[in-house]
Amino acid sequence: MAKEKLIKEITSMEDDFAQWYTDVCIKSQLIDYTSVKGCMVIRPYGYAIWENIQRILDGMFKETGHENVCMPMFIPESLLQKEKDHVEGFAPEVAWVTHGGSEKLEERLCVRPTSETLFCDHYKNIIHSWRDLPKLYNQWVSVVRWEKTTRPFLRSREFLWQEGHTIHATAEEAKEETVKMLNVYAEFCEKYLCIPVVKGLKTDKERFAGAVETYTIEALMHDGKALQSGTSHYFGDGFAKAFGIAYQDKENQLATPHQTSWGMTTRLIGAVIMTHGDDSGLILPPAVAPKQIMVIPIAQHKEGVIDKANEVYERLKKQFRAGIDISDQSPGWKFSEYEMKGVPLRLELGPKDIENNQCVLVRRDTREKIFVSLDELEATVEKVLEDISKSMFEKALERREAMTYEAQDLDEMKEIADNKPGFIKALWCMDQECEDKLKEIAGVSSRCMPLDQQDSIDGKCVCCGKPAKKLVYWGKAY
Amino acid sequence: MAKEKLIKEITSMEDDFAQWYTDVCIKSQLIDYTSVKGCMVIRPYGYAIWENIQRILDGMFKETGHENVCMPMFIPESLLQKEKDHVEGFAPEVAWVTHGGSEKLEERLCVRPTSETLFCDHYKNIIHSWRDLPKLYNQWVSVVRWEKTTRPFLRSREFLWQEGHTIHATAEEAKEETVKMLNVYAEFCEKYLCIPVVKGLKTDKERFAGAVETYTIEALMHDGKALQSGTSHYFGDGFAKAFGIAYQDKENQLATPHQTSWGMTTRLIGAVIMTHGDDSGLILPPAVAPKQIMVIPIAQHKEGVIDKANEVYERLKKQFRAGIDISDQSPGWKFSEYEMKGVPLRLELGPKDIENNQCVLVRRDTREKIFVSLDELEATVEKVLEDISKSMFEKALERREAMTYEAQDLDEMKEIADNKPGFIKALWCMDQECEDKLKEIAGVSSRCMPLDQQDSIDGKCVCCGKPAKKLVYWGKAY
Numbered sequence: 002m003a004k005e006k007l008i009k010e011i012t013s014m015e016d017d018f019a020q021w022y023t024d025v026c027i028k029s030q031l032i033d034y035t036s037v038k039g040c041m042v043i044r045p046y047g048y049a050i051w052e053n054i055q056r057i058l059d060g061m062f063k064e065t066g067h068e069n070v071c072m073p074m075f076i077p078e079s080l081l082q083k084e085k086d087h088v089e090g091f092a093p094e095v096a097w098v099t100h101g102g103s104e105k106l107e108e109r110l111c112v113r114p115t116s117e118t119l120f121c122d123h124y125k126n127i128i129h130s131w132r133d134l135p136k137l138y139n140q141w142v143s144v145v146r147w148e149k150t151t152r153p154f155l156r157s158r159e160f161l162w163q164e165g166h167t168i169h170a171t172a173e174e175a176k177e178e179t180v181k182m183l184n185v186y187a188e189f190c191e192k193y194l195c196i197p198v199v200k201g202l203k204t205d206k207e208r209f210a211g212a213v214e215t216y217t218i219e220a221l222m223h224d225g226k227a228l229q230s231g232t233s234h235y236f237g238d239g240f241a242k243a244f245g246i247a248y249q250d251k252e253n254q255l256a257t258p259h260q261t262s263w264g265m266t267t268r269l270i271g272a273v274i275m276t277h278g279d280d281s282g283l284i285l286p287p288a289v290a291p292k293q294i295m296v297i298p299i300a301q302h303k304e305g306v307i308d309k310a311n312e313v314y315e316r317l318k319k320q321f322r323a324g325i326d327i328s329d330q331s332p333g334w335k336f337s338e339y340e341m342k343g344v345p346l347r348l349e350l351g352p353k354d355i356e357n358n359q360c361v362l363v364r365r366d367t368r369e370k371i372f373v374s375l376d377e378l379e380a381t382v383e384k385v386l387e388d389i390s391k392s393m394f395e396k397a398l399e400r401r402e403a404m405t406y407e408a409q410d411l412d413e414m415k416e417i418a419d420n421k422p423g424f425i426k427a428l429w430c431m432d433q434e435c436e437d438k439l440k441e442i443a444g445v446s447s448r449c450m451p452l453d454q455q456d457s458i459d460g461k462c463v464c465c466g467k468p469a470k471k472l473v474y475w476g477k478a479y
Numbered sequence: 480m481a482k483e484k485l486i487k488e489i490t491s492m493e494d495d496f497a498q499w500y501t502d503v504c505i506k507s508q509l510i511d512y513t514s515v516k517g518c519m520v521i522r523p524y525g526y527a528i529w530e531n532i533q534r535i536l537d538g539m540f541k542e543t544g545h546e547n548v549c550m551p552m553f554i555p556e557s558l559l560q561k562e563k564d565h566v567e568g569f570a571p572e573v574a575w576v577t578h579g580g581s582e583k584l585e586e587r588l589c590v591r592p593t594s595e596t597l598f599c600d601h602y603k604n605i606i607h608s609w610r611d612l613p614k615l616y617n618q619w620v621s622v623v624r625w626e627k628t629t630r631p632f633l634r635s636r637e638f639l640w641q642e643g644h645t646i647h648a649t650a651e652e653a654k655e656e657t658v659k660m661l662n663v664y665a666e667f668c669e670k671y672l673c674i675p676v677v678k679g680l681k682t683d684k685e686r687f688a689g690a691v692e693t694y695t696i697e698a699l700m701h702d703g704k705a706l707q708s709g710t711s712h713y714f715g716d717g718f719a720k721a722f723g724i725a726y727q728d729k730e731n732q733l734a735t736p737h738q739t740s741w742g743m744t745t746r747l748i749g750a751v752i753m754t755h756g757d758d759s760g761l762i763l764p765p766a767v768a769p770k771q772i773m774v775i776p777i778a779q780h781k782e783g784v785i786d787k788a789n790e791v792y793e794r795l796k797k798q799f800r801a802g803i804d805i806s807d808q809s810p811g812w813k814f815s816e817y818e819m820k821g822v823p824l825r826l827e828l829g830p831k832d833i834e835n836n837q838c839v840l841v842r843r844d845t846r847e848k849i850f851v852s853l854d855e856l857e858a859t860v861e862k863v864l865e866d867i868s869k870s871m872f873e874k875a876l877e878r879r880e881a882m883t884y885e886a887q888d889l890d891e892m893k894e895i896a897d898n899k900p901g902f903i904k905a906l907w908c909m910d911q912e913c914e915d916k917l918k919e920i921a922g923v924s925s926r927c928m929p930l931d932q933q934d935s936i937d938g939k940c941v942c943c944g945k946p947a948k949k950l951v952y953w954g955k956a957y
Contacts, residue, residue, distance in 0.1 A: 033604055035597070036558050037588065040551035042601050045616070048547050069526050073518035073637055074552075074590075074621060075574075080514050093580045096553075098590065100575040101625035101636075110515065112552075112576065112590070119513070123520050126511055138523070143552060143620075147579035158579075159551055 011341070013280050018224040025274055026153045029283050029342045039151040039158035043267070046342065049291035050270055051161065055141060057193050057288065058163065058265065061185050067137040067165060072119040074142070075110040080118045084243040087117060090210020094146045096158075112145040117211065117236075117262055120166040121244035124258075128168065130249045134258060135169040137178075154271035155228075155479050162266035168258045170250070172237065175259035176214075179235040182263040183216040186231035193288040194269065195393035196220050196276045197401055198230060199424070199474055201449025206433055209262075213237040219448045219474060221401045222275035225422020227448045227476040230272050233263035271479070276397050277366075283343025284366050286393055287386040294362075294382060295339045296325040299332050299351030309355050313348065313378065320379055321386070340365060345389050346382065366393055408463055411442065414475070418443040424476050428469030430462035438464050445475040489819070491758050496702040503752055504631045507761050507820045517629040517636035521745070524820065527769035528748055529639065533619060535671050535766065536641065536743065539663050545615040545643060550597040552620070553588040558596045562721040565595060568688020572624045574636075590623040595689065595714075595740055598644040599722035602736075606646065608727045612736060613647040615656075632749035633706075633957050640744035646736045648728070650715065653737035654692075657713040660741040661694040664709035671766040672747065673871035674698050674754045675879055676708060677902070677952055679927025684911055687740075691715040697926045697952060699879045700753035703900020705926045705954040708750050711741035749957070754875050755844075761821025762844050764871060765864040772840075772860060773817045774803040777810055777829030787833050791826065791856065798857055799864075818843060823867050824860065844871055886941055889920065892953070896921040902954050906947030908940035916942055923953040 010028055012020040026032050031047030043051065059069070075098060082088045095111035113119065120138065127133060143161045151157050165182060169175040183200060190196045198218035208215040212234040220230045238257040241247070250256040277284040287293050294317055298310035307327055317323035324344075326335050332349070339347055349361040362371040362382065366389050373381045404423030408414040417425050425445060429435060439445055454472045462469045488506055490498040504510050509525030521529065537547070553576060560566045573589035591597065598616065605611060621639045629635050643660060647653040661678060668674045676696035686693040690712035698708045716735040719725070728734040755762040765771050772795060776788035785805055795801035802822075804813050810827075817825055827839040840849040840860065844867050851859045882901030886892040895903050903923060907913060917923055932950045940947045 033601055035551055036555055036600050037551045037553045037597075040553060042551070042597075043549040045546035045548055048549055051549075052547065068523035069530065070523055071521040071526055071529075071621075071639065073513055073515045073520070074623070075515045075518060075637070077514055095580065096576045096588075097578040098574045099577045102571045102573065110574075119515075119520075122514050123511055143549075145552070159553070161549065 011280060011282055014223065014278075021278075021280070022271075022275060023153070025278055025282055025341075031270065031274075032153045037158075039148060041153050041157055043161070046291055047270060050273070050285070050289050051267060053289040053291070054193075054269060055163075058189055059141070061189060062139050062163075062165065065137075065181065065185060067139045067167075069140060070138045071140055071142065072113070072116050072123065074113050076113055076116075076118055078109045078111065080122060081111055083118060083121075084211050084240055087211035087240075091115065091146075094148065096145050096147055113142075114144055114146045115262075115264070116140070116142075116144075116164055116166065117240060118244075120168075120262075121240050121246060124168055124241075124246050125244055128246055128248050128258065131170055131251050134248060135167055135174060135178075137165075137167045139163055139165040152271075152479075154267055154274070160266050160268065162264050165261070165263040167261045168241070168246070169260070170248070170256070170258060172259045175237075175261050176235055179214065179216060179233045179261045179263070182261070183218065183231075183233040186233065186263070186265060187218050189265075190218060190220065190230060190269075190272075191394060193286060194273055194276075195286040195390055195397060196230070196272055197394065197398040199449060199451050200453075201451040201474065203232075203449060204431075204433075204436060204447045204473070206436055207447060209234045211236065211239060213239065217449050219476075220272055220276060221404060221424055221476075222272070222479070223278070223400075224275070225404050225477070227424065227474075227478040228268070228272050228275070229448070229478065230269060231263070231265040234261060236260040236262070277393055278343070281337070282341030284393070285343035285345060287345045287390050290343065290345050291322065292324040292339075292344050293322045293386060294324070294346040294348055295335075295344045296323065296348045296350065297332055297335050297339075298327060299349055299354075301327060303352050305355065306350070306352060310350050313350060313360065313375070316378065317348075317382065321382060345386060364389060366396070410466070411439075411464055414439065414445070414463055415443045418445050418475075418477070422477070424448065424474045426472060426474055427463035428458060428460045429471050429473045430465055430467045431470045432462075432465065432467075435462055435464035439475065443475075444477060446478055448474040448476050448478065450474075489758060489760055492701065492756075499756075499758070500749075500753060501631070503756055503760055509748065510631045515636075517626060519631050519635055521639070524769060525748060528751070528763070528767050529745060531767040531769070532671075532747055533641075536667055537619070539667060540617050540641075540643065543615075543659065543663060545617045545645075547618060548616045549618050549620065550591070550594050550601065552591050554591055554594075554596055556587045556589065558600060559589055561596060561599070562689050562718055565689035565718075569593065569624075572626065574623050574625055591620075592622055592624045593740075593742070594618070594620075594622075594642055594644065595718060596722075598646075598740075599718050599724060602646055602719075602724050603722055606724055606726050606736065609648055609729050612726060613645055613652065613656075615643075615645045617641055617643040630749075630957075632745055632752070638744050638746065640742050643739070643741040645739045646719070646724070647738070648726070648734070648736060650737045653715075653739050654713055657692065657694060657711045657739045657741070660739070661696065661709075661711040664711065664741070664743060665696050667743075668696060668698065668708060668747075668750075669872060671764060672751055672754075673764040673868055673875060674708070674750055675872065675876040677927060677929050678931075679929040679952065681710075681927060682909075682911075682914060682925045682951070684914055685925060687712045689714065689717060691717065695927050698750050698754060699882060699902055699954075700750070700957070701756065701878075702753070703882050703955075705902065705952075705956040706746070706750050706753070707926070707956065708747060709741070709743040712739060714738040714740070755871055756821070759815070760819030762871070763821035763823060765823045765868050768821065768823050769800065770802040770817075770822050771800045771864060772802070772824040772826055773813075773822045774801065774826045774828065775810055775813050775817075776803075776805060777827055777832075779805060781830050783833065784828070784830060788828050791828060791838065791853070794856065795826075795860065799860060823864060842867060844874075888944070889917075889942055892917065892923070892941055893921040896923050896953075896955070900955070902926065902952045904950060904952055905941035906936060906938045907949050907951045908943055908945045909948045910940075910943065910945075913940055913942035917953060921953075922955060924956055926952040926954050926956065928952075
């Protein structure tokens with residue numbers, strides 16, 4: 002009964018995907034709305050997922066030689082304006098601080114939408130010689146972009162992220178860094194979030210404001226929409242020149258360094274929800290789930306059950322992020338509560354199990370039941386969690402493959418875009434007019450030019466029919 | 480030679496304490512100034528100290544049952560105004576956002592100076608029954624206060640901190656939490672930062688805006704000035720009433736919950752610098768030092784030296800935050816570099832040491848040299864790091880005791896305040912007029928009423944001579 006009721010509270014995906022998403026965010030207590038329009042509270046359950054993401058990513062950054070720093074949250078207007086393309090891209094969507102206390106500021110400050118200008122301002126102070134290079138920096142902060150339409154995790158006026166900023170002696174080193182961090186992002190998504198991604202280059206139109214090249218990883222959500230999940234930018238020496246950053250090279254010549262930046266955000270939590278979730282709620286990848294396994298005693302009023310459940314919990318806690326629920330709610334209520342919250346494994350333990358020195362593991366992703374001897378508990382849980390990760394990734398990959406189409410001409414593109422949600426692979430002449438036309442007619446934007454494609458393309462542009470230069474993934478996007 | 484030069488770059492404490500402090504912050508690369516007035520860059524070496532502080536404190540918070548969350552950085556003006564005392568305290572020093580992109584906002588938003596109002600706004604949504612209590616929350620964020628005069632770490636317009644916010648069914652529970660977190664703060668400072676603190680209650684005048692009681696830990700810096708290092712506030716039900724937060728208790732009656740908040744900031748890094756540092760630079764407590772031990776090969780051009788140094792480094796790395804410097808700088812340069820950076824232990828290893836299967840440990844705090852067999856390396860390093868922590872704490876405690884004075888009357892108070900930097904213990908009648916007069920005449924403010932004092936005081940107020948009610952620590956403060 003309780004279970005039925007609880008599940009009914011979440012709108013079904015098929016009925017209304019957007020409402021399903023909102024229901025999951027609210028009912029599984031990831032977020033709360035606030036009095037600040039477009040900003041959310043990330044509640045403990047949501048923030049614990051972010052902490053796990055942070056911990057793993059931060060470890061990967063440090064292993065690749067990066068150090069954390071912290072820049073101010075404000076950018077003076079004159080500093081934001083130093084790089085022309087950059088200010089044009091960001092000025093329309095920043096929040097402006099005009100007063101400190103009761104006094105009007107001499108110069109307006111924007112709340113950082115991204116921190117390239119602040120890093121450049123700092124580099125100028127600390128970089129003088131080739132000995133000072135490279136600097137491989139990252140920061141974990143929040144940024145603000147004054148969006149008109151907002152959705153929890155996917156698009157909010159303030160969001161949490163990490164922004165890597167590096168500066169190198171040569172263009173080659175900087176380009177290598179850009180691709181290296183793209184690969185770190187892809188590995189993180191696939192290995193820890195169990196989300197398959199397409200690695201590619203953005204078109205000129207979709208490039209980050211001020212970048213020479215923007216790399217992206219694109220994931221496909223349950224509803225067939227694409228989600229840009231991380232970007233890595235190569236800046237060349239444009240920012241360095243605009244900010245007057247120069248260094249003495251080994252031959253005592255003045256040289257200009259080359260820069261990169263790369264970022265991933267709390268949007269990843271949205272990606273996890275929309276890649277893995279189902280009509281019962283969240284399904285969390287074991288690597289980032291706040292609790293990997295929940296112990297639920299059955300017939301807990303019977304003698305010895307709670308004691309044994311606690312004993313099992315204490316054992317599991319040493320090796321896993323384990324929880325136990327001995328509240329007075331019914332087992333059925335508890336089952337659906339932790340299903341909704343996406344806990345990868347449930348452990349049921351009742352009087353009969355105790356008699357047989359066993360327990361029951363129930364997988365959230367497949368609902369498979371596994372009877373396990375208590376003597377082999379830890380080893381089995383470890384293995385099952387690994388299996389869950391693998392099969393979550395495979396399931397998502399299969400779905401993506403099934404939802405990836407190919408189009409040869411504009412009619413076909415429009416037909417697929419209108420009727421089959423997903424990625425559309427199609428050739429392109431690299432003319433922005435065609436890109437604009439595809440948006441106008443088929444409602445799709447270029448997601449990326451995948452990295453694994455041939456150098457010379459043999460075929461015609463899906464839009465104009467002229468010789469094509471690149472294979473592109475197109476789609477509707479969040 | 481190199482060493483001499485490097486040390487000369489730092490102004491001596493005795494000559495100019497403020498300049499010494501700034502020199503240490505800049506030369507040991509903790510911070511950089513920015514184009515944003517009153518805001519700093521926390522550089523990798525400074526941020527690594529903060530990460531260690533965060534990791535330890537966050538563990539202590541979680542062990543005491545707290546969960547991390549994240550509130551928006553903006554507060555609508557109407558929300559800030561809901562609690563009268565609170566808005567009066569903070570409105571004069573907040574930064575106001577008035578525009579989003581090119582549009583003027585309907586309502587101004589302030590950048591959070593502290594987040595009580597945001598937490599209350601959220602509590603109102605999620606607290607309905609006694610089952611929803613308590614909520615034990617914390618967040619790691621930055622806040623903004625529009626200060627006129629700023630100093631790195633000690634007073635900046637933006638600073639990093641944690642703010643704990645809890646809400647409880649009863650006043651007793653909330654009071655217990657307030658004191659519990661004060662004790663966590665004191666333990667953290669004494670055990671991990673090696674800084675002795677006085678635990679006490681703030682006077683009404685020095686209380687946090689909107690609080691019923693403010694507890695504080697006060698530390699004494701090298702120059703005899705006090706530094707408020709952490710505060711814990713009991714709010715009673717004032718905020719809950721102002722925000723309309725209520726819950727059904729177990730008897731189905733509507734009741735008002737009680738709240739607390741508590742915070743520590745990057746100011747702690749300033750406390751570490753000014754408690755332990757000397758004329759050669761930083762002296763970092765082992766628990767928060769980015770590197771606990773630096774391996775420095777001697778005569779590294781000789782065969783086998785770098786290999787052996789690397790071998791020792793690889794061993795140490797498994798157990799400690801170890802570093803190695805095999806750059807082409809001279810050993811003398813390296814010695815003073817890592818002395819300036821306050822690395823607790825230096826390990827020297829030359830050809831003769833290798834022959835004797837030994838190395839030399841040099842303590843940063845006492846400069847004591849310790850010859851150690853390589854067979855006993857890890858155990859010795861562990862013990863010496865513990866000894867360093869202990870003796871850093873003891874040294875700081877001895878200095879504080881030596882710089883703590885007692886005053887019986889106003890003349891004596893003024894005489895001490897003018898000539899002997901430090902804490903002044905003196906009795907007080909609890910009349911704010913006397914507190915104001917002591918500020919005016921002797922230039923001291925009340926730091927706290929220490930918790931360990933008798934309930935009934937036998938003596939006279941240091942200012943007016945009337946019967947005293949409390950023993951108070953007075954002093955000049957940052």
